[in-house]
Amino acid sequence: MMEEGLICQWSVFRSLLAILQWWAFNVTVIIINKWIFQKLDFKFPLLVSCIHFICSAIGGYVAIKVLKIKPLIHVDPEDRWKRIFPMSFVFCINIVLGNVSLRYIPVSFMQTIKSFTPATTIILQWLVWRKYFDWRIWASLVPIVGGILLASFTELSFNIFGFCAALLGCLATSTKTILAESLLHGYKFDSINTVYYMAPFATMILAIPAMLLEGNGVLDWLSTHPYPWATLLTIFSSGVLAFCLNFSIFYVIHSTTAVTFNVAGNLKVAVAVLVSWLVFRNPISYLNAVGCGITLIGCTFYGYVRHLISQQQSVPGTPRTPRTPRSKMELHPLVNDKLDDKV
Template structure:
């Protein structure tokens, strides 16, 4: 079989858009929650879900980017609602962590997602991997421990909620495989977002009122003094949607495996870009720890691919 080495420009464009939206939303959220001083991560996530709901409807029902997949039953509805709750928790914790820790450290912790995925896959669905695959997770965890010890801006609460966000993201992917495993219930990521985003809003709106009671009035008052806050929130929310859209398009243009490899590289790019923009202090030990984590993730991906074929 002859391999075609030519990569279409459309694929390159989609990958660049995916990198830009991923890194852009991280940097924008960090700027808003930390540098700008907008200390409302739950409301920020609510804005994200609101825009994702509108954009998803336009993309699927108006622009026909993908065909609409209807829900088959009440049971499927409640399964997706369950996923939405876990998804909300993950995104809120991820946004909250950016108030306390730099993007570079956030990405180092986020790289441990395969560890938590393997953990939940084993304990929830009894899915076992080869022992070599589990062995590759040791450098993943060791790297984050080293990075934590060498992180000049280490914040315990920020670290804990970032780990919680990473664990919840992994739990959602395992739960998604279990809950939507039958052929009749499978949804592509764009349709899943179409249903999850409004459900997430129903969870986040009361949570916002409870945890960030005066946020609407504070934001309106802030907008009177500085209208840019509205544009910042719109930009952050739009980027949050485009992360999901470009993720879907990259998978469509390449493969799930390529997406995983590109995702590993994206984390490293995000670290470099965030350090250049925010100029947060770094240490050689911290960078070595993060490098070890990335190497572990790459080894994990390779061994998982190899042993799944055998």
């Protein structure tokens, strides 16, 4: 009995440790990126994203080839272009839009909008693939959408460009997650192998646009900024921490249950909002805070409903909805749209 108690205590401690280090990496990366754009006046999100991808590509190679932390999952050369490249393209757009939105809107507002991802995933699957969803899933989206509308209408630092970038980022995240089900079918990727294959492609995709669109601005900034190398060091440090975030996601997934992961993910948003307010002191109205809270409660409810439905489907003899699926796509499980913190 004592040994079982110790094992249980260690399991709880391990889960808490996994969640805390995940929060720490995630919130730190968000705050540093916002600091780069706002405080250091480095207003070049494409270059920041490109540096992040370079750090991730190097980190993935070192983790798999040198340190051998995870075994390399071999992918056929043909599949690298047919499957990995399209994923990398959407992956790249997702990260760039996140950094663009951080340049124009506060962290608190950006994180609230990112909570819209479950809704965009469901709507996209319903519109494009005609996938059927339980009515409880649709009901759980109501507080998410309502909370975001309230937060948007009452946001004191509202910027239409940043708002649209964050919203399109949700769509890119949903597209990336849905594509992963079909394009990566047959490959059991973990987060490190995902970065190993996608980061080099993402760097290649983004390098030329970054040089063409931001090259002259970066040269001007280097010639006028009093401490350019300190800023560049901060950007590269952010890239290293962003790669470490992938390890933390892998660790927390394997240390917690699906419900715990969902709740921890929504609490992480609340932590990011609180820390960003303490650092940047961006004005937040009472109704704006209420809208953010409603959204997070809605996301938690959505995760609970998903878990409830998956549990019912896994129990033998549980009656299904009396309806014939329109396609094979409807038989697929709900995609895991909470894994949107990868760099």
